[in-house]
Amino acid sequence: MTVESNNREAAVIVVAAGRGTRMGTKESKQYLLLEDKPIFVHTLExxxxxxxxxEIVLVTGELDxxxxxxxxxxxxxxxxxxxIPGGAERQHSVYKGLLETDCEWVLVHDGVRPFVSEAQVTACYEAAMQxxxxxxxxxVKDTVKQVNDQAYVTSTPDRRSLWAIQTPQAFRHSDLKRAHEEALKDGFLGTDDSMLVERLGVAVxxxxxxxxxxxxxxxEDLDYADFIRTKEKTGRG
Structure with a gap:
């Protein structure tokens, strides 16, 4: 299935409500500047x-x-x-974004992933429709070990079956909304939206x-972001 150029029927929820402590700055990571522009603005563009x-819904902190x-x-x-203002957890912020959209299909993306390409977003959207x-x-490039509470290795999963998950993630709006409502009812907090939809038995x-x-x-990510941007501008790599 191919997305026609005039087929504007998807919404995207860009989540940028986190405060973030790992960056070590007073300013939230999504508002730090990359080439004199806030990171989340690069993402929105x-x-x-x-x-x-x-439709594009940016979910951020209430004060922001x-x-x-x-x-x-x-x-x-x-x-x-x-x-719009978000919720206490990322999951709650996504749900608030869902309530502001009515397209049949919806994508969810991290506000601090500015290097996703238009081709990647399109491929994800087409796969969801299909x-x-x-x-x-x-x-996953590295060998991954499963470790117990005492820090002993319990197993070594086959690396060929392991993938590091990114965004965007794309779903039928009705499925994602139901998944969030079921999670809320069950008191379940997932690590990404796919995890919630998987609980419904939907194949992803x-x-x-x-x-x-x-x-x-x-x-370190910010330093690498500068490197990526420089490489894009010079056409190297």
Missing amino acids: VFVRLPFIK VPRCQDWVRAYGMEHTVKV DGASILAVP KVVEGSYSNIKITTP
Whole structure:
């Protein structure tokens, strides 16, 4: 299935409500500057350029809504991006975003993943329409050990079956909303949206992404982000 250029029927929820402590800065990671522009703005611009994205909801901290709205206006996205306050947990923020959208398909993306490409987003969206749900991921490079509470190795999973999960993740809106409501009812807190949908028995297709689609959470990530941006501009790599 191919997404037609005039088929604007998907929404995206960009989650940027976390405070983050691993960055070691007073400012939240999503508002740190990358090439003189807040990281989350780089992220939003990827989705603004995609013709099949009809709605963009930026979910941020309640106190940050006014300045995010200012940034959205400053970069000419006020007619495309709606800014709303999030919840106590990422999961709650995504659900609040879902209540603001009504497209049949919805993508969820981390606000601090600015290097996802338009091609990757499109591939994830197409896979969801074909298979019902999809997530971007990359094969794990390192050997992974399962360890018990006493820090002893209990098993070594086959690396060929392990993938590191990224965003965006794409779902039928009704499935994701039901998954969130079931999780809320059960008091279940998942580590990503796919985990909630999997609880419903929905099969989730993995779409290979890129190792450069990093989540910027530490100072080292920010240094690597500068390297990636420089490489993109010079055409090296």
